[in-house]
Amino acid sequence: MTDNKKNGFTTSVLHSDRRKPVEHGSVHKPIHTSVTFGYEDARELAEVFQGKKPGYRYGRQGNPTVSALEDKITRMEDGCSTICFSTGMAAIGAVIQALLREGDHIVSSSFLFGNTNSMFQTVDRQGIKVSFVDATDVKNVAAALTPATRVVFVETIANPRTQVADLKRIGDLCRERGVLYVVDNTMTSPYLFRPKSVGAGLVVNALTKSISGHGHALGGSLTDTGLYDWTAFPHIFDSYKKYPTVQWGMAQVRAKALRDFGGSLGPEAAHHIAVGAETIALRLDRQCASAQALAKMLEADDRVAAVYYPGLPSHPQHGIATELFSGYGSLFSFELKEDMDCFDYLNRLEIAISASNLGDTRTLVIPVAHTIFFEMGKERRASMGIAESLIRVSVGIEETEDLLEDFRQALTV
Numbered sequence: 129m130t131d132n133k134k135n136g137f138t139t140s141v142l143h144s145d146r147r148k149p150v151e152h153g154s155v156h157k158p159i160h161t162s163v164t165f166g167y168e169d170a171r172e173l174a175e176v177f178q179g180k181k182p183g184y185r186y187g188r189q190g191n192p193t194v195s196a197l198e199d200k201i202t203r204m205e206d207g208c209s210t211i212c213f214s215t216g217m218a219a220i221g222a223v224i225q226a227l228l229r230e231g232d233h234i235v236s237s238s239f240l241f242g243n244t245n246s247m248f249q250t251v252d253r254q255g256i257k258v259s260f261v262d263a264t265d266v267k268n269v270a271a272a273l274t275p276a277t278r279v280v281f282v283e284t285i286a287n288p289r290t291q292v293a294d295l296k297r298i299g300d301l302c303r304e305r306g307v308l309y310v311v312d313n314t315m316t317s318p319y320l321f322r323p324k325s326v327g328a329g330l331v332v333n334a335l336t337k338s339i340s341g342h343g344h345a346l347g348g349s350l351t352d353t354g355l356y357d358w359t360a361f362p363h364i365f366d367s368y369k370k371y372p373t374v375q376w377g378m379a380q381v382r383a384k385a386l387r388d389f390g391g392s393l394g395p396e397a398a399h400h401i402a403v404g405a406e407t408i409a410l411r412l413d414r415q416c417a418s419a420q421a422l423a424k425m426l427e428a429d430d431r432v433a434a435v436y437y438p439g440l441p442s443h444p445q446h447g448i449a450t451e452l453f454s455g456y457g458s459l460f461s462f463e464l465k466e467d468m469d470c471f472d473y474l475n476r477l478e479i480a481i482s483a484s485n486l487g488d489t490r491t492l493v494i495p496v497a498h499t500i501f502f503e504m505g506k507e508r509r510a511s512m513g514i515a516e517s518l519i520r521v522s523v524g525i526e527e528t529e530d531l532l533e534d535f536r537q538a539l540t541v
């Protein structure tokens with residue numbers, strides 16, 4: 129298998145494992161469960177430890193099955209290297225643990241995945257200041273930058289209200305100011321959008337979601353796009369400056385976050401995610417088409433108060449989403465009119481499952497304010513545009529007609 133750049137997205141994802149020798153011609157990268165790796169020559173072991181020779185040492189820092197997945201994600205994001213973690217949250221935490229120090233400043237979108245929002249509030253109390261701004265307009269991000277700003281963090285499409293960040297202009301701003309631009313690509317996935325195209329330095333993916341796609345493995349990843357100049361970053365330790373400059377950031381993340389905090393991806397999960405990744409294009413084409421049909425049907429119904437989906441022309445960032453993404457994603461949210469109880473509506477659905485998670489092959493629905501956004505309280509919810517009746521829908525791969533019928537029948541009391 130030669131590395132043919134002309135191959136399409138799915139061909140490239142499917143065959144990435146075979147670019148390096150695979151044991152016995154196995155078409156799947158085998159699951160290596162060994163925690164440690166032995167060497168016949170003890171000097172070789174020392175060279176691996178000292179970074180003079182490639183190789184594996186101990187499972188927390190890397191494993192051949194996980195490495196194969198890292199190569200696959202790098203290929204999907206058109207990046208230069210990837211580190212996998214046990215969850216998406218561990219990947220986001222790694223950026224902070226490995227690269228930031230007391231006194232640093234983060235500018236973050238205020239429209240964030242709930243747990244990321246919670247993490248940033250914790251970090252803010254530990255001496256790294258976080259400013260939350262409406263990142264749908266670059267002006268708000270620019271106004272929040274200070275000389276201490278090290279990172280700008282945004283999601284592509286925000287979960288659950290689907291605001292689309294001003295991705296391209298924020299990328300231009302970060303480049304001008306030498307700030308590391310970190311984009312959480314979970315909601316679009318590299319199939320619909322590559323943050324590298326708008327200047328992101330680091331890309332986060334919660335592999336748990338669309339990339340794995342079947343809700344049967346947790347995982348996260350951080351990809352270096354190669355665009356950020358690490359020589360401009362003030363906190364790289366001397367030990368990692370012995371590598372070529374393009375590797376500085378990830379060398380430090382692998383040691384200071386993955387090795388020292390230990391949020392490592394297990395080989396079995398890596399295998400599940402790698403197999404799931406093979407069908408991401410097929411799944412997302414169907415999921416995006418169904419999401420569009422459902423959003424359109426609900427928007428036209430007068431029992432529905434509001435529908436949020438970037439694929440609708442009524443969405444405030446429909447234009448930017450059309451320009452940047454090759455699809456509008458598998459997730460939308462909507463509010464019912466006040467006289468209909470959101471719990472009763474969810475209980476009338478026969479196909480969709482009331483459950484957390486997203487990007488699954490099954491359609492999942494959740495009453496946002498009462499579950500994933502409950503802990504933050506009503507005031508912060510309101511500031512994030514989360515209505516008490518908001519329902520989030522992660523559209524699965526069921527037949528579109530079946531889903532339309534299910535969501536339609538549940539509107540009738």
Ligand SMILES: *Cc1c(COP(=O)(O)O)cnc(C)c1O
Nearest residue numbers: 215216217241287314334336347
């Ligand atoms: C789910 C999610 C995460 C966290 O991923 P986990 O694997 O659940 O830790 C981060 N960002 C976004 C946008 C997500 O949807």
